[in-house]
Each structure stands twice: as C-alpha cells, then as structure tokens.
Amino acid sequence: MAQNIVMFNSRDELLRLDISKIVYFEGDGNYTNIMTVNKLKGTVCMNLSHTEIFLASQLGSDASVFIRLGKRFIINTNYIYQISIQKQHLILSDYDHFAFKIGVSKEALKKLKDLMLRPKQKN
Secondary structure (H helix, E strand, O other): OOOOEEEEEOOOOEEEEEHHHEEEEEEEOOEEEEEEOOOOEEEEOOOHHHHHHHHHHHHHHHHHHEEEEOOOEEEEHHHEEEEEOOOOEEEEEOOOOOEEEEEOOHHHHHHHHHHHHOOOOOO
C-alpha cells in the first residue's frame, strides 16, 4: 500500500505526515494541532480553514477522508467509533491502540451521523 504523504512547511519546520495516520486536526486560533494514531501532536501555523483548503489542494480526492466538524475540528472519518449526540462527544479510535474523545456540538454531530448513514454514491 502506497503512503499518501502531506507536508506542512514553515520557515522553521517541516512536518511530514502519512494521511492514514492522522486522526484529527483541532483549530486553536491561528494554529492547528494535528493528532496522530501514535498520539504525537504536531502544530502548524495556519488556522483550521486554511488547513482545510491546504488538504484539498495537496490531496485532491484523497482529502475526502477528512470532514470538517463544527468550528474546531477536521476528522479522519476512518476512525469514527462512536457518535453520541446526547452526550455531545465523538470517539475516534482504531479499535486497538487509541481512543480520542472530543467534545462537539449536537448540531455538528447530527450532521455527521446523517452523512455517515447516507448511502454511498456509485460513480
């Protein structure tokens, strides 16, 4: 299986990431924190909207694995384990090594659940 790599380059750093190992992105003002499957956390100097645009431009159709969730998150849909609308949280897990619990609004979780239950479109 070929790795699909995305690189975040700044004046001082280069962050090289396999997209299949990215669990989620979390916006923090002008920065975006990136959480990976082995719990390494990287930070890039761009807001979440710019990160979303950057992913689309770098990854093309492969960026479809990532979904913007509310104002604070972009998640890798391959790691969705539990959507709890009532408790307002989402659990992202690989069923083996990690489970991240993130707080998300009911409205964003309802949209995500509907999206996940929608039948896949055939090309």
